[in-house]
């Protein structure tokens with residue numbers, strides 16, 4: 001759940017200026033990239049048919065985005081002796097890329113660390129999201145943990161395209177995040193990026209360039225290279241729009257399709273990013289709110305898509321987050337958008 005808000009660091013803003021995005025005059029035919037990511041996706045929250053409905057809707061409308069697969073959400077790895085429901089879910093998860101949807105790790109349980117020897121989530125201890133920030137963890141420890149998740153995915157044909165930070169507002173995490181913030185801006189232990197780059201170079205992820213969803217801002221957003229070696233790279237691709245599709249609370253109070261685009265197509269954050277000539281509008285959602293069976297936001301999501309189709313057809317282009325970072329990396333900037 002990415003609900004902890006973080007403001008952009010001066011470094012990110014400097015990078016934005018350095019890459020020359022601010023102040024340039026993009027050519028007329030440049031389209032706004034649209035994409036999204038969905039956190040917490042798991043058959044423990046909604047049955048596999050809900051996931052199938054979502055995937056088929058995306059494919060039918062040419063929509064591209066990302067949806068997490070949390071293999072250890074229920075305390076044991078889904079790859080180890082999956083039950084009937086999990087088997088059907090995994091069958092769709094391994095093919096989600098064909099539907100236009102990337103698959104991130106977030107990371108194994110979203111809560112306590114997973115013990116790969118016993119095949120169970122630890123009952124106590126640090127939560128995964130916080131663990132990614134702890135300065136004393138080594139690159140080798142991150143490497144082993146991510147490798148184990150990737151290996152679990154491989155057992156059932158799921159290939160990961162990137163990583164999403166599992167945010168957490170529990171007391172222990174909040175307390176420790178507070179301490180870390182006192183020492184400076186909150187950030188991943190740099191060893192996380194090192195470990196991810198090593199895995200990318202070994203072909204352990206689906207692609208040679210991967211997005212990570214970490215920082216977030218509606219105004220000071222950026223795509224930030226965190227580690228690279230030649231054609232291999234790891235980017236923090238910051239979402240610049242929030243979740244107004246019910247969120248993880250699955251509450252109607254948090255549902256607002258007009259936040260993205262108004263009925264007349266004249267306002268909303270997608271329009272604002274279009275008008276300010278941003279390269280992309282990337283938002284996030286949570287499976288609890290989006291879920292077509294019980295999610296209070298499914299109708300709102302479809303409304304947003306209908307409004308985009310009605311008003312912005314020739315102004316936007318849908319892309320998987322992984323395709324955004326690959327194309328950005330290969331072009332060395334956003335120039336590729338001018339030839340969409």
Ligand SMILES: [Zn+2]
Nearest residue numbers: 127168170173
């Ligand atoms: Zn926590």
